[in-house]
Amino acid sequence: xxxxxxxxxxxxxxxxxxxxxxxxxxxxxxxxxxxxxxxxxxxxxxxxxxxxxxxxxxxxxxxxxxxxxxxxxxxxxxxxxxxxxxxxxxxxxxxxxxxxxxxxxxxxxxxxxxxxxxxxxxxxxxxxxxxxxxxxxxxxxxxxxxxxxxxxxxxxxxxxxxxxxxxxxxx
Amino acid sequence: xxxxxxxxxxxxxxxxxxxxxxxxxxxxxxxxxxxxxxxxxxxxxxxxxxxxxxxxxxxxxxxxxxxxxxxxxxxxxxxxxxxxxxxxxxxxxxxxxxxxxxxxxxxxxxxxxxxxxxxxxxxxxxxxxxxxxxxxxxxxxxxxxxxxxxxxxxxxxxxxxxxxxxxxxxxxxxxxxxxxxxxxxxxxxxxxxxxxxxxxxxxxxxxxxxxxxxxxxxxxxxxxxxxxxxxxxxxxxxxxxxxxxxxxxxxxxxxxxxxxxxxxxxxxxxxxxxxxxxxxxxxxxxxxxxxxxxxxxxxxxxxxxxxxxxxxxxxxxxxxxxxxxxxxxxxxxxxxxxxxxxxxxxxxxxxxxxxxxxxxxxxxxxxxxxxxxxxxxxxxxxxxxxxxxxxxxxxxxxxxxxxxxxxxxxxxxxxx
Numbered sequence: 001x002x003x004x005x006x007x008x009x010x011x012x013x014x015x016x017x018x019x020x021x022x023x024x025x026x027x028x029x030x031x032x033x034x035x036x037x038x039x040x041x042x043x044x045x046x047x048x049x050x051x052x053x054x055x056x057x058x059x060x061x062x063x064x065x066x067x068x069x070x071x072x073x074x075x076x077x078x079x080x081x082x083x084x085x086x087x088x089x090x091x092x093x094x095x096x097x098x099x100x101x102x103x104x105x106x107x108x109x110x111x112x113x114x115x116x117x118x119x120x121x122x123x124x125x126x127x128x129x130x131x132x133x134x135x136x137x138x139x140x141x142x143x144x145x146x147x148x149x150x151x152x153x154x155x156x157x158x159x160x161x162x163x164x165x166x167x168x169x170x171x
Numbered sequence: 172x173x174x175x176x177x178x179x180x181x182x183x184x185x186x187x188x189x190x191x192x193x194x195x196x197x198x199x200x201x202x203x204x205x206x207x208x209x210x211x212x213x214x215x216x217x218x219x220x221x222x223x224x225x226x227x228x229x230x231x232x233x234x235x236x237x238x239x240x241x242x243x244x245x246x247x248x249x250x251x252x253x254x255x256x257x258x259x260x261x262x263x264x265x266x267x268x269x270x271x272x273x274x275x276x277x278x279x280x281x282x283x284x285x286x287x288x289x290x291x292x293x294x295x296x297x298x299x300x301x302x303x304x305x306x307x308x309x310x311x312x313x314x315x316x317x318x319x320x321x322x323x324x325x326x327x328x329x330x331x332x333x334x335x336x337x338x339x340x341x342x343x344x345x346x347x348x349x350x351x352x353x354x355x356x357x358x359x360x361x362x363x364x365x366x367x368x369x370x371x372x373x374x375x376x377x378x379x380x381x382x383x384x385x386x387x388x389x390x391x392x393x394x395x396x397x398x399x400x401x402x403x404x405x406x407x408x409x410x411x412x413x414x415x416x417x418x419x420x421x422x423x424x425x426x427x428x429x430x431x432x433x434x435x436x437x438x439x440x441x442x443x444x445x446x447x448x449x450x451x452x453x454x455x456x457x458x459x460x461x462x463x464x465x466x467x468x469x470x471x472x473x474x475x476x477x478x479x480x481x482x483x484x485x486x487x488x489x490x491x492x493x494x495x496x497x498x499x500x501x502x503x504x505x506x507x508x509x510x511x512x513x514x515x516x517x518x519x520x521x522x523x524x525x526x527x528x529x530x531x532x533x534x535x536x537x538x539x540x541x542x543x544x545x546x547x548x549x550x551x552x553x554x555x556x557x558x559x560x561x562x563x564x565x566x567x568x569x570x571x572x573x574x575x576x577x578x579x580x581x582x583x584x585x586x587x
Contacts, residue, residue: 015528016583016584046540047541048555049555073554074522075521076524076525078522132528
């Protein structure tokens, strides 16, 4: 076996970390739950991976109380949703978005970004995925859905506020 | 030794320079994604380079020597394609961008209205579903389809209810790109014709593998349109073929307006050329046509009966190999005689992307996903599958490498 081929296997092993495979086999927080303020459905049209994602925010919309999901897809996309939910549940929306941003940077870093384990916890296991451009979208599917669902709740809040404001003007 | 393999397979493989490619880790390429796109023989590459180096000019418009040579080469490619499918008339062969454009062309120009219906099937590639859905949305016609049986065949039990006197066209695939099923083209075409409907055949997967001879089909069983793409028959991308009955093509309104498709243009109005130029607005893909001509010539020299026999032999060998693996389930017919060379399968506990990734690390190229056939996957309650597809250059040793690769994948993911 040549040196190059050993590297290829090493790359493969760096993507399929035991942590990722564990999350794939035993996904955290999976299954759709109530209550929730927004539900989104995201697909990766090139490969058909799908996720239905619900978020439940605290009453003042400052904290992510729960994230629940139903995901179909490869090990990377399923583990992505599992790690994401584990990371953001209980965090403030601002903190969760900062973690989202850190994960996005890791994924878009072509394998050259050194992840911060304090921020990303199990998410650091995805560092190897960034070396496989075709799989980055898999890793991001659940994260993008979560962000979209949170945005939907916040948008409905501002819509609600503006609705109230409009009513006030009418009167 | 397996019966039916192409004679001199090792020599044939020498025709395809890419098969000598080494991948990362100095691994040899095992290319099993030919239903996605086929590899190209040197003769196709050379024909295209020669045209660009020595004969390049626009067609039908240039009054100089190069223009004449280029036009002759382009029209000669049409003759070769006509011969490849046994077209009754060369003027029925329209060059398009790909098979999708060929199907869209018909879906765009066929007059449809409320009360009409269009029939497709659940095993189609998206390109033989979506253009018809769009046509029905535009026109108010109804979109209908034939379902599938549990063993992956067209369910013809209710066919007389689905196809009725209001059916304008029945559009279905000859060979499924996901299930591999070979459909009864003559039988279903006759049924459609009896109901007064036209028939369009998507031959994207059939043209590379099966001998096609439209001329020899009796007119009631002969489709009215046939579409396929160049890049799956060892030709280049960027060119596809719509064959149509000439009387129909001459009647139908144009698809795209522009140069070449006209007779007389005035600001008050325009009359249109007859087929095929009627449907070839603008400068066509000239060098791609030359490449396609060389490709179908190449297949003709090998002999499509021999190519078909090879495909069946390799597919049988592949099915036998997959049957030895626990937890591997093939979608579609299990008899190589009843199917084409694209074999989609599931590996218990391992997602297709992960299968494809592991195989790729061993130099084996397969496709993973829904293969642009989501309804067919949904019918069998499968979200995605892995697909290995062979072609005339595939060897039994490559199939062995695939089977070993799947076994390795199962061990890697600890599912066996």
